[in-house]
Amino acid sequence: MNLHILVLIPVLTALTTLFFKELKQVRMIAFLGSALQLLLSFALLAVFYAERAAGNVAPMLFYSSIPWFPSLGIAYTTGIDGIAMAMILLSAFVVLAGVLVSWKMEKLSREFFFLLMLLSAGAYGFFISLDLFVMFFFLEIAVIPKFLLIGVWGSGRKEYSAMKLALMLMGGSALVFLGLMGIYFNSADIHGLHTFNIIELSVRHIPYSAQMLFFPFAFIGFGIFGALFPFHTWVPDGHSSAPTAASMFLAGISMKLGGYGCLRVATYLMPEAAHTYSPIIILLAAIAIIYGAFATMMQTDLKYINAYSSVSHCGFVLLGIGMMNETAITGAVMQMISHGLMTALFFAAIGMIYERTHTRMLSQLGGLLKVMPFISSIFVIAGLCSLGLPGFSGFVAEMTVFMGSWQHVETGFRIATILSCASIVVTAVYILRAAGKSIMGPIVNEHHLHLNDATWNEKLAAIVLLFGIVTIGIAPFWLSNLIGPGVHGLMANIGRTILS
Amino acid sequence: MLNEFVILMKQELLLCIILFITLILKISENENNPKNWIGIINGLLLINFLAGFFLSTTGELFNGMFKVSELIIFEKNILNLGLLIVSLMAQPYLKNHKHLPEFYMLLLSTLIGMFFMISSGNLLMFYVGLELSTIPMAALANFNLNKANSSEAGMKMILSSAFSSALLLMGVSFIYGTTGTFNFTQITASLDNNALQVFAFVLLFTGFAFKLSVVPFHFWTADVYEGAPVPVAAYLSVVSKAAVAFVFVTVLYKVFGTMANLWYVLLFLTSVLTIGIGNIFAVRQENIKRFLAFSSIAQVGFILVGISSGTKAGEASMIYFLLIYLFSNLGAFAVVNVVSTMSGKENISDYKGFYKTNPALSWFLTIALFSLAGVPPTAGFFGKLFLLTSGASTGNYLLVGFAAINMIISMYYYLRIVKAIFMDENAMPIASIKTEILPRIAIIICIVGILATGFMGSVYNYIYLLSSGI
Amino acid sequence: MTSAAIAFYIISAFILVTGILTVFTKKLFRAAIWLLLSLIGIAALYFAMEVDFAAAVQIIVYVGGIVVLIIFSIFLTNNEGVNMPSALSKRKIFSALASVCGAGYTVMLVNQHIWMTPSAKVYDPAVKKIGYLLVSNSPSSYVLPFEVVSILLLAAMVGCIVIAIKAKPEEK
Amino acid sequence: MNLPMNLLLIPLLPLATFLLLGIFGRKYLSPVAGMIGTASLLASALLSLQAAYVYFIQHTGEVYTSVVAWKMTWLPFTQDVSIDIGFMLDPISVMMLVVVTVVSLMVHIYSLGYMKGDQRFATYYAFLSLFTFSMLGLVVSVNIFQIYMFWELVGVSSFLLIGYYFDKPSAVAASKKAFIVTRFADLGFLIGILILSYHAHTLDFPTLIHRLTSSDSTYLTSAIGSSFLGFSALTWGLVLVFMGGAGKSAMFPLHIWLPDAMEGPTPVSALIHAATMVVAGVFLVARLFPIYAISCPGALELVMWTGAISAMFAAIIACTQTDIKRVLAYSTMSQIGYMMFALGVAGYGGENGLGFTASMFHLFTHAFFKALLFLGAGAVIHMIHSNEMKDMGGLRKTMPVTHITFLIACLAIAGIPPFAGFFSKEEILSAAWNSNKAIYYIAIITAGITAFYMFRLYYTIFWSKEANQHSDNHDEHSHGEGTLTMKIPLLILSVGAIAAGFIPFGNFVSSDGHHLHLPFELSNAILPIIAALIGIIVATILYKKENDKSDKIAAAVNVLYTGAYHKFYIDEIYVFVTKKILFNLIGRPAAWIDKNIVDGTMNGIASLVIWKSNLIKSIQSGKVQDYALYFYIGVFGLAILAIYLVK
């Protein structure tokens, strides 16, 4: 299986949209492209399983490397393990749903879908690449379309938010870049040659002092993408100003780039430093979890609620990574997947509500369950997933993180774990508050009585995401088995280095 | 001998021939429509550009006063391409200008000067080339003859550059006084880094810094770009800067390689200042040309970071960056020129709502700006990152970190324009503009260059093989 | 002190004094005249150094060309008789400080420097030799810059004509 | 012992019903939703009875062992710790299967009439099915994490059902409260699980219990060895797990959600908040009972005192409430208190385990009579359209069936022989007598109060005011006593309330699986019967006829009365803690900090750049001589620096 097709399809879809003008054509192209991508992802999953079943134990499957800038050691190196596979599936789900909820994007539809597809190409490329530079390239590709998506199609203080998001993510990538430089120039082999290749790097030993210097850059840099406290402020503004599909993408995929990078680059390649810094990471993650949850409780705008809750939820990802054991990291990856799907669903529901009622303020909403039962149900289900209800993916992921975190016996780590666990209560508070005010209760605005429920495309979008959420929630073992070996491979390296 | 002479100097000679053709056209002036001329000259420039790729030989003339290497040919080709693009994009500006042949004569003579400067192996040759590339530029800056701003720009440019050349010459005189030669190789051989030589070197350094608009020698830049006609500003910001940068690297690496520790410090200091000041000023600009001037100052700062490494990769990255920068900046200027000529509007606020009326131009400008900002998948990303990578290769993470952080600021101001174009509302947006064919070609070349160069690793490798470092 | 030395110091003093007057005189036209005298002084210095060719070029180009050009331009801009406004005193102070420091620093460097031992050969700036150096096609000649300068002069001429020629903007 | 695999259908049928009704019900199946739900639950109930038959009656051998009928690894955490999903039968789970399915079936049938014509009829049944599924999954759990999962699902179905009338703000608030309070308790449960699993390296019940009870196991040593704040890890773990149970079972001080939960439809209250879900906490402690009893008696003591205090506390409050469902809610809490302290006074094995058996017995009987009480109350509310006692009275004529069944239930709960409650309560008291006298007296007093408030309720509803006062007003839309489907469950349940006490419970359920002969000593039975009779008599005096005696008494013990009427201000304390402390002291500052400090810093950097930019703009003065001067300074600055460096 050739992985390049994963990047190629979104790019070609994006380019194809440019040749059409009408919304109907453009959205159909985008839909077909992303549906094809989803099918391909499933096919890839099948092939992946087949390879593994056939006894292929290489850390990365479908490995290929095409020299790009040989003099700088840059090659277009691709390959996936279970973690990347899971992320690809996540992206495919979210993108398809994103296209579907944007079905009536009348304003500059061609540009909208073009940017959306470009964004998804960046995400896919990021997940499949095994070369730090290429990874960075794809990471940055995914920044600017967001700026335009938010600024042009957004709502509220969209320009401000778009600018803030772009600048903070840019700051993140600047830090990442420094981290990469540090890794690259400390990766000399016996011939003094440097490399960007992750697999190569994982067997080379970066000096401890260099790790200590550059780990913070790489980690914070990716952490900014992943809403690391206190660099999370782009999240609320960005998410809430973005158009629905972009919010879904931002929270569903984009923030995962950060988590994935923290794991794959910062922690994997600089394990000793990660080990040394882990108390700080865990502290920040625990703060993000609790603080994000409490901040969510005070929000009055549905999108802000979900955005702040994303801060809190993404804290679990960093917490899991910071704990640095197999279970916790598996949980972190699961949390990425779970949060990606769940938050996308949440944003989709909020978007549908906003599209109809033209408000997202809790005080102006109420009793929507009566007029739009489907959308309301989706909203509630997303909320329940968010608060970690069994049967949905959130539970599986959070529990794995907790279980892994608890393996750390030091009192400080335990306290952080307990605090993080406590967030499940606060989460319940804010989710129920939001649902209680907007979905339940009496109808606040008479005009809302005449609104329609979801259309077929919106339903399909919700069902696509719901499918993912529920599949993980009901049968988490397949995800765990998919991710597990990948995490095991990561941990083997980390463990080896720390012990030696 | 003659044969060798002709082949080695083919690029200069071709330009001279074109220069004389324009001169003849001027002299035999009849009331022909200048449009035909533009076509002819652009055709000639295209031939000139293409001819650069044939019959390439390397060698030296006049005791190393004139050197040609593959790298130099490549650099000249880059400049030729720049000239061609400037010429194409200048068409809307020139078609109503009375002094079209003169414009081309001045432009061509500056390019000839740059070529000689690049090929020079001798301080005299270098100086002559430098002045030849500067003095006509001042005249060009003043080419909006009836505009006070244009005259002011020309005045600032000629006086500043005269002052700068005086200092440069003092440096040259001290180098001569301490080494007794103008020949680069002989200078290198007889350097012993005594105080007077260092002083002379610094004076020489500032001469380059002036042309490259390195802070604090950059003050003329913004004023001249703002006052000068857009194509001239474009040419100044790209072609003349690139030429000086090429020579600068050669001089630093080849001639003053033994002073590497010294100029490393100077580059460190000036690059920090350049990036910082360039960015801080760019943030507040309202005039788009002036804005591009400050942004190009900041870009120069990045070049300095790359050069400071003194490695092969540093040189290669610098040339690669300049190639990309040529596409990006000329692309931006091409759009600005079309808008400025057709609507007379040059302020960033005028671009509000631009996308509604001119989607294609908006995208072109946006892509060019993104490339300047270093956003993938545009080539600017690669250019900038390779510069920083080479900068980091000497372990100078502090400088690279500063530069990387400054990319955020630069991102801000580029996005400010993108925001104006796409997001801001405007009751009176710039009317829909019909771009003529030549500027359109120019823009498309730039955009294709921006989008393609980064993906072609072979280009970088080619440059890398030619480069040499200290 | 030889007579040559005395001549040198006298000429030097002349050059410097006229130079100072050039930059301090209130009247622009007078400044131009002082410049003229200073340039002539430099030519005299060249004569004293037995570099006749340089002296000649100095007189012809500077005195005969540039200064005349400057004087013409002074007439053109109608400024010949008027007292020039004085610069801001802040600028004067800073400039003076900068100039004095710069001069002092440079002089110090020059003073400290130990010059190379000159070769024993006699300096012979014969016109023929100069001509040969400038226009022959021998490998060691300066014919290439010479030709390039010609392009520069051509370009400068073109530029001057375009810019300075009396435009007819009223046509439009 | 091999169990027929069709038993797996017991939880799966409700799940299928839920999915069917949840997805298609609203549009396509609305009219027949009730029938579908009831039918599937009927099947479930029959299967449960089969299971009970197979497990208990066909059983051969001395000891009831736990049987894992089916099990799979659901989510592996580490090599030896994983969440397993399975179906485990042991005495208590079989008993719970029967209770849950039977009560649920009754509620299903009852709701056919009660909820008839409701707009979201199908949704209602879907939620009921979801709840039943979750509860069944909970009781058959093989794994402590499986329990936790279904625990949460039970919580959410409770949430959905309490908030069923979602356009009523009070219902929404109550559902939120219920969910959040139990969630808070679940936090303890979760951490408890984490602690236990960390030391035991397993989550499976049999292994877990084995590892943490056998005295020579290294797991136990590790759990006892590590301590935090003076208590061993094991104590912490068990106490925290109990916290979860206390939350779900509405034990003091986590009980505040239960009275409010009565906002849900009354059948729901009967099912969830009386008979099944609220006893989950008891079930949980019973499930881990060996660990509590053998390895950590300290934690068990906490269980005991919590139960006792809750029982008494709730009984006192129940006397003053005027909303019939709230009275019943407090009575539920009180009865669960009984169950809890019964567990608390028990020991492991043999006669010591009397409390355990008694607790389970009471759970069993309580399910019947409490469901009956609620359904009866539902019938009353259905007719009167009000929950308030003052709107009722003299209904014994108009609602004869309800009246009689309600009376049976009241007698059962009051502990009058030969009704079910008498037997179970008697066992509990014996157990308490054997273990802790203080508890015993508390229990006796509580029994008296229970009898009092139940009969207060009974009289106020069915006697008190003159008959027919209300039916006049409601003639046109009076439902009478309700449909047949509403009466049948009442009758069936009243049979249970009468007969359940005669089941030889000790033969089936005991702490260690051995048969336990339940002692019945008349001497022990006398005191509680007397207490109950006193309560009934006082209630008769005060409430049989409408009079003002009760008010006078209330005025006499004003402080106590007001305190009890306001539920001893526990709610207010909670509101204070959450609103004032959590919201105002953490939430608001967090939001403020985020907006002003964290975000402000980011914005501040941006404005700093612009400010700087404006600050130094004058450098670019436009004057060429300034430029030259800077140039000049630059040159000499660099030169001096360079020469300095070279030297």
Added chain:
Amino acid sequence: MNGVPLTHMIIVSTLLFFIGAYGFLTRRNLIAMLMSVELMLNSVNINFIAFNKYLFPDNLDGLVYTIFIIAIAAAEAAVAIAIIINLFRNTRSIDAEYADKLKN
């Protein structure tokens, strides 16, 4: 010129250079500024010739350089004057202080 040390020669030229620099920095009239630049260039010329004569009499490089400087200075001056005249036409002023429309 026997007896005159090279250093003195260079000092004279240096002084002249900085006199010119001072003039360039302070003269408000653009033409006067141009004149100051000419002084600076001339001082450099003295340097070249002096070095050539004193230190490197074997060839005439310095002298040739001087000649080129003179030629280029002429061209520069011509263009400068043309521009200044054009500026004067456009603004009726050749005061350096007032030629600051382009700034910030």
